[in-house]
Amino acid sequence: MIPELYIVLFLGNIQLSNRANVQLYCFLFMCMVIVWEFYNYLLGLRIL
Known part of the structure; x- marks a missing residue:
């Protein structure tokens, strides 16, 4: 998926108490x- 999305979710989980x-x-x-x-x-x- 989008790497930025992984980073945002990861940082969001750390900051949430x-x-x-x-x-x-x-x-x-x-x-x-x-x-x-x-x-x-x-x-x-679809491709196959």
Whole structure:
């Protein structure tokens, strides 16, 4: 994915003191990774 997005999420997790916010960031991060992988999978099917 976009390297800048990884960095922003990583720094955001460090700066957040609330544990619930960290869990929310991790959840959103995993969702974005899953969506990105699924998108690449669909692109692969379309190319083949």
